[in-house]
Ligand SMILES: Nc1ncnc2c1ncn2[C@@H]1O[C@H](COP(=O)(O)OP(=O)(O)OP(=O)(O)O)[C@@H](O)[C@H]1O
């Protein structure tokens with residue numbers, strides 16, 4: 052289980068990207084983090100495996116305090132956290148198989164990595180995982196020959212080859228078309244269930260979050276402003292997350308939510324505009 | 329002053345600047361020409377001298393061509409070894425001289441200094457230096473070619489390193505890989521095309537360089553050429569020149585082929 | 592478990608070569624070639640040590656640079672001659688490359704003329720400046736004139752190739768339109784093409800001047816004038832202190848030339 056307490060990050064530029072965020076992720080639930088651009092979603096997820104070094108608070112994975120680990124220990128901890136990126140971040144000039152196998156780098160010796168030697172078991176598993184993400188037969192393709200959806204599947208395969216205890220996913224669908232986005236989300240849901248691991252996912256599209264997540268967390272200006280089930284995410288909660296509105300009191304509630312409904316009616320694109328604006 | 333004035337493309341100020349620059353150019357040209365103290369009778373007889381030379385060169389000495397095979401091979405050897413050495417040495421220099429991999433300011437300065445110093449000294453001067461140090465022979469030639477190439481190779485490799493996609497590096501780090509593994513998996517593949525391209529391109533340049541370092545005794549076909557010229561064996565000279573032409577075209581072809589092969 | 596082991600799939604990285612055997616064969620050939628090359632040089636341990644010592648001696652004797660008034664004069668004289676050579680060669684080279692470019696443009700030059708033009712360019716580009724210089728020296732004698740001719744010829748190869756490509760790329764339709772006004776071929780080119788490429792020529796001339804400065808410092812090694820002659824003289828007289836002083840001076844001039852050229856090119860654009 053992942054347990055984040057009072058996580059803070061102030062960049063060297065002085066940007067306070069996280070102002071103390073806490074949350075737990077357990078079991079095999081999918082937790083979606085939503086929020087406008089610049090809310091600190093990416094910073095949050097990157098602070099968990101310390102690709103970005105947090106400036107305060109703690110991250111604990113299965114009882115291991117990640118924030119206090121030495122370099123070597125951190126590498127071991129990272130093996131337990133599979134990460135999936137918006138821009139896929141595949142090694143473009145290597146084959147699909149090598150990209151998938153790179154998920155095992157935390158386990159092989161440097162000398163073997165240098166000679167690009169992987170255990171037979173790893174190779175066999177890589178084939179299985181490729182079948183599972185629907186890329187059987189593509190193992191010899193170069194990553195830069197694939198479509199966006201296929202690349203993201205390779206990214207997912209790389210992460211699950213780590214046999215992680217959690218998947219950290221940063222906007223997996225922002226570079227994909229709506230249909231491919233759904234396929235990727237379906238795949239992530241399937242993995243969470245089958246491998247029995249939790250998925251923490253940053254996502255722009257609120258409708259996708261509502262459809263797939265078990266729980267939704269709303270970030271705004273580096274602070275958690277919402278947490279609840281998709282059903283809890285009503286118009287006032289959206290207003291709070293995306294427009295910084297105070298929780299409306301009951302007297303004006305009906306009126307206000309009507310206004311909000313109008314603007315938030317045509318969800319995904321509209322959310323996008325709100326974010327950018 | 330007519331109405332045509334309105335047709336002028338430039339503002340008066342720009343025109344003045346242009347006139348001044350043109351004037352400066354003319355002055356520089358005249359001053360330079362006078363500084364050279366050219367004897368005009370030499371200049372006048374130059375065309376006839378050239379024709380004379382060409383006549384004496386033709387036809388090339390066919391029988392001689394077998395004798396130059398081994399110096400030609402030596403020339404290619406010098407280019408290959410020099411390039412290989414340069415490429416190996418330029419990896420650490422490039423890592424120092426690239427903003428995203430340099431360890432600190434001092435390292436960066438050292439990297440930049442090596443890059444610009446080695447590039448600013450011509451290969452023939454490096455050859456002289458190494459002939460002083462090691463005596464004449466191929467070794468001096470190889471070192472001259474290698475050192476001269478370090479700056480060029482490091483500069484281009486450093487540029488390639490600066491352009492890598494940091495996302496790929498992060499993704500590999502996120503799997504728990506250590507920094508060496510990250511370099512092998514995330515950095516090496518990204519700079520490989522540049523690396524191969526730079527090596528083969530430089531090898532091509534170095535073949536040309538290797539043809540002349542023999543003038544100062546650093547091995548290769550240049551030794552033969554120098555001898556033939558000094559003994560006025562013009563038909564041999566033409567043979568050697570044709571051989572050089574052949575080898576240069578050959579290396580250009582090979583280098584283009586290799587660069588196409590590695591994407 | 593045992594059956595599972597048996598059906599385990601293998602994987603090896605596909606190779607750019609025909610197959611893995613070919614790949615290893617190519618690598619082996621390269622390795623053998625390098626070893627052969629290295630063996631040809633007959634490097635011995637003693638030689639390396641000896642070299643190291645004399646190298647260290649050379650570097651220490653480099654400081655302080657040797658500059659008696661007499662030698663300073665030699666140095667300055669040689670350097671001025673080199674720079675003068677580079678200026679003259681750049682200008683003449685750029686100017687006479689224009690007719691040669693027209694000769695070498697496939698779309699306008701008659702066949703025989705085209706081949707002459709291409710031949711001039713190819714020979715200029717294929718041969719190192721020192722080879723050209725040494726031959727020119729034999730033709731016109733030792734001195735700066737030989738250097739100027741050699742550098743001019745290299746410059747010509749550089750410019751004529753670029754210009755010829757430019758001319759080959761121009762729009763035929765435009766050319767016909769100008770021709771329709773009654774202009775002849777050469778006029779069409781002069782008024783239709785040259786003005787278009789003029790800004791590029793100016794930028795490239797400055798770039799080429801930078802290269803010519805570098806070359807002008809070495810052609811003297813084969814007798815074609817400039818600081819190179821001073822350098823080779825000190826080398827022949829075993830005057831290695833002065834030799835190193837000259838090398839440092841050349842480095843300084845080359846770096847300044849590069850800075851000036853980069854700055855000026857930045858300004859024109
Ligand atoms: N490397 C950095 N250096 C300085 N400031 C940064 C850096 N990365 C992010 N920030 C700042 O931190 C804040 C949060 O950024 P973050 O990328 O986490 O937001 P996000 O919610 O992921 O936004 P998006 O939806 O656009 O991806 C922003 O104000 C951003 O400008």
Ligand SMILES: [Mg+2]
Nearest residue numbers: 092093094222
């Ligand atoms: Mg983000």
